Amino acid sequence: MSRDPRPRIAYQGEPGANSHIVCRQHYPDWEAVPCASFEDVFAVVEGGDAELAMIPIDNSLAGRVADIHHFLPASSLHIVGEHFLRIVFNLVAVEGATLDTIRTVHSHVHALGQCRRVIRELGLTPVISGDTAGAAREVSEAGDVTQAALAPPLAAEIYGLQVLRTDVEDEAHNTTRFVVLSRDLVEPPPGEGPMVTSFIFNVRNIPAALYKALGGFATNGVNMTKLESYMVGGQFVSTRFLAEVDGHPADPALARALEELAFFTTEVKILGVFPASPQRRS
Structure with a gap:
């Protein structure tokens, strides 16, 4: 089978993750390539299997994304752009589930920490998953009305989940900054704006x-x-x-x-x- 002819941008996480959302927003004509780890993202771009990488570097609540600060200095990649994403988490579950049937909530540890109010209000037991989109996939595959996930809106769409409650994050200013990485040093000329x-x-x-x-x-x-x-x-x-x-x-x-x-x-x-x-x- 031939490869998609579009240029490729790699991101960490499963389809539907926040990094995937940023790729779709700013590179809609590119093929977004999911990778299991940040190390894999760097390797894919450095090896030439993708032209760019979309990497989260800071969050307004959680602070810096620690792993990135260790990969960047040793990497041959260059930062060529930045994008900000207002983080939105929805409480999602399989069809037939309601706020009364769910008992556990699955998500990345940072997402669970950023949505404490709804977890406490509904008396849910938090379960840590590898990432937010992966949590949505796991809940979809389980088909259990007692399980819910905290996930981005795109993840619910991809994995066929219903939204039980929208915008459940504790803080409205929850924002992540992403940087775009390239093998090529692309340095804009001075005097072309900030x-x-x-x-x-x-x-x-x-x-x-x-x-x-x-x-x-x-x-x-x-x-x-x-x-x-x-x-x-x-x-x-x-x-x-x-x-x-x-x-x-x-x-x-x-x-x-x-x-x-x-x-x-x-x-x-x-x-x-x-x-x-x-x-x-x-």
């Missing part, structure tokens, strides 16, 4: 190294929108930082700040330069 530069760096193990490394951004008026630290190789004396700033590396102010950063670090790696999503401001 840009974001994402990079990682390791500071020298000396007093005030981080303070000095970041000083150039302050003195040059560069706005830093993200700064996160994590350990490198299990060493407590080696810390890597992931940062994002407004601007393009070719902008004079950011160029000076990055030059100053290099004096106080052992490594600086640009992960990507990409247009800022209009949803950043909202």
Whole structure:
């Protein structure tokens, strides 16, 4: 059987997952390719079986997606875009189930944590699944009116489930930011609207190294929108930082700040330069 001739974008999760929804919204003419793990997503794109990857990197409630911060530095992929998705969870079950028949609710651990109110109100027992769409599939396959799932609307559609209650997430601002990854470095020219530069760096193990490394951004008026630290190789004396700033590396102010950063670090790696999503401001 011949392969779908459309370009391919890979995502982690099963069909109907939030990552799948973002792919359909922003790449409707592409074939969305589900992968079991983030590692598989990176491998598919690096190996040439897909042109792009859609990866969640931050959530407004749960914070950073930890695994991604370990895959990105070692990867040969580049960030070429970002998209934001307002996360919506529906309480879904098989035909014939009602709010009175369900006893358990299946979903990803983060989804269960973000929908505590409805779980408590209905007295349901939470059951952890690998992902939200997978939970919907499991409930569909079980055909049991005592089981429900917390899943995105697309998952209910794909797996033929009925919606018992919509928008059951605890917080209305629940939003996930996704980044698009490519094998090719696609860096838009400066001056074409608001840009974001994402990079990682390791500071020298000396007093005030981080303070000095970041000083150039302050003195040059560069706005830093993200700064996160994590350990490198299990060493407590080696810390890597992931940062994002407004601007393009070719902008004079950011160029000076990055030059100053290099004096106080052992490594600086640009992960990507990409247009800022209009949803950043909202």
